[in-house]
Amino acid sequence: MRLRPLLTTLLVISSLALSGCSNNTDRVTGNERLLRGAGGLGTTLVETTVPDRDTYVTPGTANYGSVLLVGRDANFEARAFFKFLRINMPDTTTLTGFTPAGNVLLEFHHVELRNEPLELDLELRETASALADSGTIGWPGPAPGLLLASRTYDFAGNLVMDLGPGGFNRIKQWATPEPDSIPTLMLEASAIQGFAAFSSRTARLRIPFTKTVGNATVADTVNTTVTFDVYLHPPLTPAPTGSDTALVLGGPFESSIAIRAPVPTVAPGASINDLRVVFGVIDSIPGYVLGSDSTATVPFVIEIYQVTGAWPEGATDRSQIPTGTSPVALVVRSFPVGDTLSIPIPPVLARGWTTLNEGVVLSIRNANVKPGLRLGSRESAILPLMRTGTTTAPPGRF
Amino acid sequence: MRPLALMLAAVMGLALAAPSARANSVFASAGLGEPSLEENARLRALGGAGAAEHGPASFSLVNPASIAEAQHLLIEATLLQTRREVTTLHYGDETGNESSFPAVRLVLRLPNGLVLGGSYLIGTNGEFQVTRPESSGTASVIRVDGRGGMDFLRVTAAAKLFRNLRAGVDYEVIGGSYHEEWERAFADPNLATNRDTLDVAWDRLGRWRFGAQWVKSWISLGGAYETGRRLPLTQRQEADGSVVTQTGNSLTVPEGYVVGFELRPRDRTRFVGQYRRQNYGESTIQSDLVTFRPLERYSIGWERLPRDGGRPGLGLQRIPLRLGFTVLRWPDLLPIAGASDIGGGTAAVEEWAASIGTGLRTKDGGGAIDVSFEGGQRGDKTTLGAMETFFRLGLSLRVSDETWR
Numbered sequence: 147m148r149l150r151p152l153l154t155t156l157l158v159i160s161s162l163a164l165s166g167c168s169n170n171t172d173r174v175t176g177n178e179r180l181l182r183g184a185g186g187l188g189t190t191l192v193e194t195t196v197p198d199r200d201t202y203v204t205p206g207t208a209n210y211g212s213v214l215l216v217g218r219d220a221n222f223e224a225r226a227f228f229k230f231l232r233i234n235m236p237d238t239t240t241l242t243g244f245t246p247a248g249n250v251l252l253e254f255h256h257v258e259l260r261n262e263p264l265e266l267d268l269e270l271r272e273t274a275s276a277l278a279d280s281g282t283i284g285w286p287g288p289a290p291g292l293l294l295a296s297r298t299y300d301f302a303g304n305l306v307m308d309l310g311p312g313g314f315n316r317i318k319q320w321a322t323p324e325p326d327s328i329p330t331l332m333l334e335a336s337a338i339q340g341f342a343a344f345s346s347r348t349a350r351l352r353i354p355f356t357k358t359v360g361n362a363t364v365a366d367t368v369n370t371t372v373t374f375d376v377y378l379h380p381p382l383t384p385a386p387t388g389s390d391t392a393l394v395l396g397g398p399f400e401s402s403i404a405i406r407a408p409v410p411t412v413a414p415g416a417s418i419n420d421l422r423v424v425f426g427v428i429d430s431i432p433g434y435v436l437g438s439d440s441t442a443t444v445p446f447v448i449e450i451y452q453v454t455g456a457w458p459e460g461a462t463d464r465s466q467i468p469t470g471t472s473p474v475a476l477v478v479r480s481f482p483v484g485d486t487l488s489i490p491i492p493p494v495l496a497r498g499w500t501t502l503n504e505g506v507v508l509s510i511r512n513a514n515v516k517p518g519l520r521l522g523s524r525e526s527a528i529l530p531l532m533r534t535g536t537t538t539a540p541p542g543r544f
Numbered sequence: 545m546r547p548l549a550l551m552l553a554a555v556m557g558l559a560l561a562a563p564s565a566r567a568n569s570v571f572a573s574a575g576l577g578e579p580s581l582e583e584n585a586r587l588r589a590l591g592g593a594g595a596a597e598h599g600p601a602s603f604s605l606v607n608p609a610s611i612a613e614a615q616h617l618l619i620e621a622t623l624l625q626t627r628r629e630v631t632t633l634h635y636g637d638e639t640g641n642e643s644s645f646p647a648v649r650l651v652l653r654l655p656n657g658l659v660l661g662g663s664y665l666i667g668t669n670g671e672f673q674v675t676r677p678e679s680s681g682t683a684s685v686i687r688v689d690g691r692g693g694m695d696f697l698r699v700t701a702a703a704k705l706f707r708n709l710r711a712g713v714d715y716e717v718i719g720g721s722y723h724e725e726w727e728r729a730f731a732d733p734n735l736a737t738n739r740d741t742l743d744v745a746w747d748r749l750g751r752w753r754f755g756a757q758w759v760k761s762w763i764s765l766g767g768a769y770e771t772g773r774r775l776p777l778t779q780r781q782e783a784d785g786s787v788v789t790q791t792g793n794s795l796t797v798p799e800g801y802v803v804g805f806e807l808r809p810r811d812r813t814r815f816v817g818q819y820r821r822q823n824y825g826e827s828t829i830q831s832d833l834v835t836f837r838p839l840e841r842y843s844i845g846w847e848r849l850p851r852d853g854g855r856p857g858l859g860l861q862r863i864p865l866r867l868g869f870t871v872l873r874w875p876d877l878l879p880i881a882g883a884s885d886i887g888g889g890t891a892a893v894e895e896w897a898a899s900i901g902t903g904l905r906t907k908d909g910g911g912a913i914d915v916s917f918e919g920g921q922r923g924d925k926t927t928l929g930a931m932e933t934f935f936r937l938g939l940s941l942r943v944s945d946e947t948w949r
Contacts, residue, residue: 172638173687174636174638174675175636175638176674178632179573181885183884184884187678188728189680189681190682191682192681192735415788416786417740418785419730420734494784497785497786537684537728539781540726540742542742542779543670544829544833
């Protein structure tokens with residue numbers, strides 16, 4: 147008998163018998179011996195608490211965002227202001243055959259809104275006084291001054307304001323000396339017709355001219371892009387009191403909600419499975435939604451800021467509620483949101499809230515061009531609730 | 545040797561490729577875990593009785609004097625493929641497979657007669673996997689993956705002191721850790737799955753083992769004594785955003801000893817026996833979940849050695865035949881079935897196994913392939929709620945510098 151083939155066969159048979167994927171290993175029988183003390187394997191509890199402070203606040207009356215609103219309706223008004231630090235002028239000392247050609251234009255890049263009027267009467271003016279520093283700009287801003295141009299805007303393409311035949315000479319005066327001689331410009335609606343939106347920091351001053359190159363006359367344009375712009379709107383009236391039955395999130399006044407609720411103590415080692423605030427939705431604020439949000443539901447982003455210090459429930463301005471400059475989390479939702487708005491909060495916040503719980507501030511990113519929401523406050527019949535889910539630490543091996 | 549190497553590679557490949565789902569001992573989720581028999585397949589087939597094992601290429605890992613007669617540079621590794629059938633009181637039955645490498649060893653003989661060795665071996669296996677629904681508070685499903693255990697990194701020196709006396713010494717570092725990953729998932733989509741990790745680690749400290757063998761042509765006696773070592777423990781629990789570390793407890797690896805014999809009543813027959821004890825006790829570790837008693841292993845074996853010469857036509861007499869039997873008393877005293885901790889009473893894990901094996905050697909005697917097949921049981925459904933029947937295929941490959949010539 148040859149032994150090696152026999153041994154090989156026996157080995158392979160034995161190995162095949164003992165290898166292969168495990169059968170019936172549902173990992174269940176191990177439970178019979180997973181005994182880790184009277185406390186079991188950990189317990190998950192979900193507790194709800196009612197906020198003891200809530201209000202809504204606005205960030206002032208100036209908007210430095212990416213979309214400039216201009217217009218008026220029954221509830222809201224917005225006027226835009228522009229500043230140039232310097233203006234690019236054709237170099238008449240070196241250009242051969244320089245001749246102004248046509249009127250100076252100020253062009254605004256149109257951003258489409260969902261519900262635009264058919265026409266909007268707009269005026270471009272100098273302001274009667276200089277614009278305040280950005281930190282103190284507020285409604286109504288500098289008074290309107292010299293009318294530079296007016297136009298009935300039909301929303302076909304970009305808005306172009308024609309500074310008229312004397313425009314080039316006026317611009318020359320603005321440029322001497324820069325920037326003190328350059329006035330602040332403002333764009334406003336002269337009638338209650340609705341709103342137009344323009345892209346921020348893209349408006350440009352266009353100076354057309356001709357020059358001689360060789361024997362030919364060539365048309366050219368010098369452009370200057372606006373350095374600074376902002377739009378102002380009136381303050382929210384009536385102002386929040388801290389005891390309102392509705393909390394406003396978003397909308398044209400860009401309201402943020404500040405809310406604080408007690409949470410159960412989180413023991414060291416415990417897991418936080420859920421930390422969220424759930425609001426009942428009263429109704430919505432349609433707002434001035436971008437045309438690019440053309441889907442049936444409008445996506446929006448809720449920014450969550452951790453409140454870092456004490457705040458009064460009667461606060462009316464966002465600056466009265468101390469937070470970090472960056473949100474600790476973003477939550478994407480879509481409008482309409484349904485009967486409730488559930489906002490998960492980073493669970494790690496609850497660990498710190500063992501010693502300092504001042505709650506969170508909730509804001510809608512680019513709220514001026516998103517729908518807003520009116521939500522039930524703790525003074526209403528549809529209370530907001532803070533929901534906290536925790537699991538005790540699993541027991542150790544020894 | 546080439547066909548044998550190919551055969552072994554194929555078998556190892558089968559074993560290693562298979563166990564995507566693992567099934568470790570149901571008793572490994574508590575205490576120190578499943579005690580591992582660190583010996584090669586040759587000694588596993590003899591019930592693990594190696595205290596008196598000696599010879600140019602016959603080694604045991606329980607007695608450092610065992611390598612004193614080594615003549616070559618030798619490397620030996622063992623693969624263990626295990627199949628378990630678990631029956632429990634409340635959770636039904638399961639079967640599963642797993643692979644492990646209980647030990648790897650290197651032996652080198654120096655010109656002055658001193659033999660040095662280095663080895664890595666598994667001490668205990670703390671691996672387990674559990675999935676269970678949990679109804680304490682909000683309903684969830686818990687999945688626990690435990691791994692780790694105690695292992696040893698060892699250096700050995702041995703020499704033949706007199707004609708009949710061999711002596712050796714081990715220094716080994718006690719390594720390893722116990723690591724568990726807990727995952728708890730919820731049906732409620734608002735509740736995030738939480739993941740915890742639990743680690744039990746200890747300072748890597750060493751201990752000594754002293755061994756001796758008295759060898760005659762028909763009888764050999766061997767014994768070894770190992771020192772104990774107290775290991776400061778660090779237990780660490782980590783959840784998302786939280787780390788809790790506990791120190792102050794300790795794990796005491798106790799002193800112990802092993803004694804054994806080899807009898808050769810005839811040229812081709814030998815009997816071996818061994819008693820091994822490690823004095824675990826209540827002071828091993830302070831815990832409400834486990835207490836300890838001394839580990840004890842009783843081993844006995846019989847081997848029919850191959851006929852010399854290797855002439856063709858001798859058939860099965862050209863290979864050895866080994867039979868063995870062992871009884872192991874686990875050191876862990878675990879909570880009895882129905883109790884949540886040792887306050888409700890404890891029960892011991894008793895284990896027995898019968899084994900059979902054979903092997904092939906290269907012409908120089910330095911290289912070998914040994915095979916063992918073991919079957920046994922451990923546990924008790926009445927007291928512990930669970931019982932395991934296990935079958936193990938052990939494969940050891942040993943090569944020497946002579947093997948390649």
